[in-house]
Amino acid sequence: MAQMNRQEAIEVIMTTINPQDAVVSTTGLISREIFERFHSDRNIYVPGSMGLASSIGLGLAMACPNRRVVVIDGDASLLMNLGSIVTIGNKQSTNLLHIVIDNGAYGSCNEERSMSDTAHLDTLALHVGYQYVRTVGSREDLKRATIEFGRGPGFILAKIELGGRRDFRRPLELTAIKSRFMRFLAHSTKGERP
Numbered sequence: 422m423a424q425m426n427r428q429e430a431i432e433v434i435m436t437t438i439n440p441q442d443a444v445v446s447t448t449g450l451i452s453r454e455i456f457e458r459f460h461s462d463r464n465i466y467v468p469g470s471m472g473l474a475s476s477i478g479l480g481l482a483m484a485c486p487n488r489r490v491v492v493i494d495g496d497a498s499l500l501m502n503l504g505s506i507v508t509i510g511n512k513q514s515t516n517l518l519h520i521v522i523d524n525g526a527y528g529s530c531n532e533e534r535s536m537s538d539t540a541h542l543d544t545l546a547l548h549v550g551y552q553y554v555r556t557v558g559s560r561e562d563l564k565r566a567t568i569e570f571g572r573g574p575g576f577i578l579a580k581i582e583l584g585g586r587r588d589f590r591r592p593l594e595l596t597a598i599k600s601r602f603m604r605f606l607a608h609s610t611k612g613e614r615p
């Protein structure tokens with residue numbers, strides 16, 4: 422089904438979302454690729470706490486209701502903290518878009534199977550209360566789903582091929598990144614109200 426890879430999915434997301442959106446990305450190669458190719462003050466990475474990007478994103482979305490928060494998650498990360506979607510569905514943050522880059526595996530490790538292929542993450546998201554749910558397997562559909570997102574909480578399940586580049590440097594200066602991110606939240610214009 423997947424007709425795109427991680428590089429393409431990340432590129433579509435990072436070039437399609439609003440420049441004023443805050444971006445929270447998950448552990449492993451997803452954050453490392455975003456850091457290397459699309460780093461800016463609006464990005465915050467969750468390199469050590471696998472599974473918590475969506476929880477952190479929800480907290481941000483609730484604290485900053487006039488700013489859109491985009492969480493870029495992995496399938497194994499989400500499965501590790503699956504209860505987070507129940508909380509997101511309950512809180513009904515209209516400004517939260519949760520995108521899962523699903524390669525069916527712990528791609529950043531040894532590509533062990535994650536079991537996302539039988540988890541029906543999109544159906545789960547719908548049933549726990551996400552207001553906008555799309556499943557996509559191509560760049561065109563991912564772009565359209567990202568543009569069409571209006572009122573959240575939103576969930577986009579982006580199916581990608583396993584594999585891809587691995588030799589990215591790691592975001593290490595996390596305290597400085599966090600400080601710049603907080604300044605971005607405090608001082609930049611907030612963009613359109615969702």
Ligand SMILES: Cc1ncc(C[n+]2csc(CCOP(=O)(O)OP(=O)(O)O)c2C)c(N)n1
Binds near residue numbers: 470498499527
């Ligand atoms: C609490 C915790 N457990 C394990 C790890 C090691 N680890 C880093 S990335 C990763 C796999 C992430 O898989 P997924 O979210 O599907 O993203 P992918 O690597 O496939 O892009 C693991 C197990 C970690 N960083 N933190």
Ligand SMILES: [Mg+2]
Binds near residue numbers: 496497522523526527
């Ligand atoms: Mg994965």
